[in-house]
Amino acid sequence: MSKETLGRREVLKRALTVVGSVALLPAIGACGGGEEGLSCTDTAGLSPADVATRTSNAYVDHSQFSDKNCLNCQFYQAGASNQCGTCTVVRGPINPEGYCNLWAAKQS
Ligand code: SF4
Numbered sequence: 001m002s003k004e005t006l007g008r009r010e011v012l013k014r015a016l017t018v019v020g021s022v023a024l025l026p027a028i029g030a031c032g033g034g035e036e037g038l039s040c041t042d043t044a045g046l047s048p049a050d051v052a053t054r055t056s057n058a059y060v061d062h063s064q065f066s067d068k069n070c071l072n073c074q075f076y077q078a079g080a081s082n083q084c085g086t087c088t089v090v091r092g093p094i095n096p097e098g099y100c101n102l103w104a105a106k107q108s
Pocket of ligand 1 (some may be wrong): 041059069070072073074075076077086087089090094098099100101102103104
């Protein structure tokens, strides 16, 4: 076996590993459950003022904080399973994984 052939085999092996890993990503996401694929960004039907409230408070669909999100915010009101919820201060669909500058810890 030549050195060149071994190199090609190694390249092919690594390429197949990468392809296999990429192919498994959706399955891993599905197994993870949660609200990963949930999008709560549709602001159609909201008034310009309500859209402005979302924007000015920097609402995002996925919080950048590991310990702060809409789900543990006192203003969040859960929707049905794997559905957007609502918020008592920010109108429109709210992702439980979302966040905005009005976040306040849920009282327990
Ligand atoms: S106030 Fe902000 S962080 Fe809290 S639930 Fe509403 S949108 Fe989410």
